[in-house]
Amino acid sequence: MHGxxxxxxxxxxxxxxxxxxxxxxxxxxxxxxxxDGREAVQVAERVRPDLVVLDVMLPDMDxxxxxxxxxxxxxxxxxxxxxxxxxTEHKLTGLGLGDDYVTKPFSxxxxxxxxxxxxRRTRADLDLPSRLQVADLELDEEGHQVWRAGKRVKLSPxxxxxxxxxxxxxxxxxxxxxxxxHVWNYDFGGxxxxxxxYVSYLRRKIDTVDPRLIHTLRGVGYxxxxxxx
Amino acid sequence: MHGxxxxxxxxxxxxxxxxxxxxxxxxxxxxxxxxDGREAVQVAERVRPDLVVLDVMLPDMDxxxxxxxxxxxxxxxxxxxxxxxxxTEHKLTGLGLGDDYVTKPFSxxxxxxxxxxxxRRTRADLDLPSRLQVADLELDEEGHQVWRAGKRVKLSPxxxxxxxxxxxxxxxxxxxxxxxxHVWNYDFGGxxxxxxxYVSYLRRKIDTVDPRLIHTLRGVGYxxxxxxx
DNA sequence: GATCGTTGTCAGGAAACCTTCAGGGACGGC
DNA sequence: GCCGTCCCTGAAGGTTTCCTGACAACGATC
Numbered sequence: 001m002h003g004x005x006x007x008x009x010x011x012x013x014x015x016x017x018x019x020x021x022x023x024x025x026x027x028x029x030x031x032x033x034x035x036d037g038r039e040a041v042q043v044a045e046r047v048r049p050d051l052v053v054l055d056v057m058l059p060d061m062d063x064x065x066x067x068x069x070x071x072x073x074x075x076x077x078x079x080x081x082x083x084x085x086x087x088t089e090h091k092l093t094g095l096g097l098g099d100d101y102v103t104k105p106f107s108x109x110x111x112x113x114x115x116x117x118x119x120r121r122t123r124a125d126l127d128l129p130s131r132l133q134v135a136d137l138e139l140d141e142e143g144h145q146v147w148r149a150g151k152r153v154k155l156s157p158x159x160x161x162x163x164x165x166x167x168x169x170x171x172x173x174x175x176x177x178x179x180x181x182h183v184w185n186y187d188f189g190g191x192x193x194x195x196x197x198y199v200s201y202l203r204r205k206i207d208t209v210d211p212r213l214i215h216t217l218r219g220v221g222y223x224x225x226x227x228x229x
Numbered sequence: 230m231h232g233x234x235x236x237x238x239x240x241x242x243x244x245x246x247x248x249x250x251x252x253x254x255x256x257x258x259x260x261x262x263x264x265d266g267r268e269a270v271q272v273a274e275r276v277r278p279d280l281v282v283l284d285v286m287l288p289d290m291d292x293x294x295x296x297x298x299x300x301x302x303x304x305x306x307x308x309x310x311x312x313x314x315x316x317t318e319h320k321l322t323g324l325g326l327g328d329d330y331v332t333k334p335f336s337x338x339x340x341x342x343x344x345x346x347x348x349r350r351t352r353a354d355l356d357l358p359s360r361l362q363v364a365d366l367e368l369d370e371e372g373h374q375v376w377r378a379g380k381r382v383k384l385s386p387x388x389x390x391x392x393x394x395x396x397x398x399x400x401x402x403x404x405x406x407x408x409x410x411h412v413w414n415y416d417f418g419g420x421x422x423x424x425x426x427y428v429s430y431l432r433r434k435i436d437t438v439d440p441r442l443i444h445t446l447r448g449v450g451y452x453x454x455x456x457x458x
Numbered sequence: 459g460a461t462c463g464t465t466g467t468c469a470g471g472a473a474a475c476c477t478t479c480a481g482g483g484a485c486g487g488c
Numbered sequence: 489g490c491c492g493t494c495c496c497t498g499a500a501g502g503t504t505t506c507c508t509g510a511c512a513a514c515g516a517t518c
């Protein structure tokens with residue numbers, strides 16, 4: 001999967017670094033990490049990652065400085081910046097096309113989506129599918145659109161992220177905790193009842209016709225799957 | 230795309246060089262870079278680019294001198310000059326036919342438009358389409374004209390650039406940050422509310438009839454697209 | 459220097475969205 | 489069949505996001 005794309009995760013907070021590297025490894029990427037700018041540049045020169053996930057605030061150097069150093073060698077490595085919400089405003093002029101950014105606190109689904117989008121643009125050879133399909137349920141990642149039984153369905157951002165998470169994990173049982181961890185921001189402190197609410201919303205919008213695709217497993221979680229043919 | 234036209238980007242500022250080369254690569258060009266005049270001449274002699282994007286102010290030699298050297302070999306390579314706003318006036322007498330210029334700070338849309346225009350003139354074989362169309366919305370790049378439902382619509386420069394960016398990316402969701410980065414000058418530090426304002430202006434001029442083409446994706450961005458047939 | 463079109467900022471109001479809460483229904487264990 | 493737990497869903501509050509009209513600054517043109 002992903003043609004074993006190599007990623008470099010750079011963040012000084014061990015928690016974030018671990019959260020990301022574990023998630024990305026599980027998603028099938030080859031992941032390396034660095035805790036500061038100096039280390040990042042060193043590692044990048046040695047291993048030539050396909051993409052760098054880069055915190056803008058590092059103890060030793062500015063994230064954009066790191067990005068420049070990464071590219072000074074002539075190699076054009078795309079970067080996904082991680083930035084605090086306030087910094088967004090417009091320091092992001094350093095953003096080349098092909099780059100992108102995500103604001104902290106992020107949700108894992110968001111990071112994954114951005115990474116896939118960037119890789120899709122820069123590594124056409126990977127040929128990541130941008131269209132997911134389960135039975136007569138279709139999701140277009142580029143256009144952010146969803147159809148059920150050929151009919152367009154409008155979803156709110158959270159509904160969309162939830163459905164996307166389900167579709168990427170078709171046939172796999174997902175616990176509410178897992179869903180919470182992936183779809184909601186990592187600092188979300190609320191009730192896990194949100195998940196129930198949103199599953200409910202989703203069902204209303206995409207799962208009112210047969211065959212039903214979202215199934216409840218009492219005490220375990222939810223699965224999205226098509227009935228055995 | 231673009232028949233893989235080969236471009237040479239010459240600028241001594243790494244940021245600008247990267248911004249341009251990343252953008253142009255993404256737009257489908259084959260891009261090489263040089264940091265000064267000497268290097269530019271060397272590279273150009275070896276690879277014979279179809280067009281050179283050339284900063285006028287280089288550390289070692291004047292941009293026009295570089296342009297002359299490029300042509301001394303008898304080859305007539307078109308040049309897109311990058312110049313500071315003040316320098317424009319007098320010096321642009323060096324502009325040969327087929328050349329063009331853009332003032333710094335530029336917007337990426339502007340640079341792309343100029344490059345396409347120059348290539349269209351000099352490489353008829355490329356046969357770049359100069360007419361974009363989405364449903365009954367038409368845009369003529371050469372004539373800078375726009376029609377909706379057959380009726381001519383007058384747009385301000387910014388409105389035009391915005392619409393053009395939308396049309397080149399039909400069906401793709403564009404975040405406000407992306408739009409800001411492409412349509413506005415790279416040093417623009419203002420609010421992203423400008424984007425909302427201009428989308429609003431655009432809608433008023435070209436999107437008051439059905440089918441609506443510009444769609445808002447709350448929390449995500451905007452898309453231009455015709456409804457699925 | 460006056461005028462007009464264009465541009466960017468601001469702010470009010472409207473709409474969409476997220477989250478919580480609570481009542482009732484469904485399910486499983488006994 | 490009964491009970492407790494888990495789940496579904498409707499309602500509602502508070503927040504965020506978006507749209508649009510008003511306005512001032514700016515530049516081009518005459």
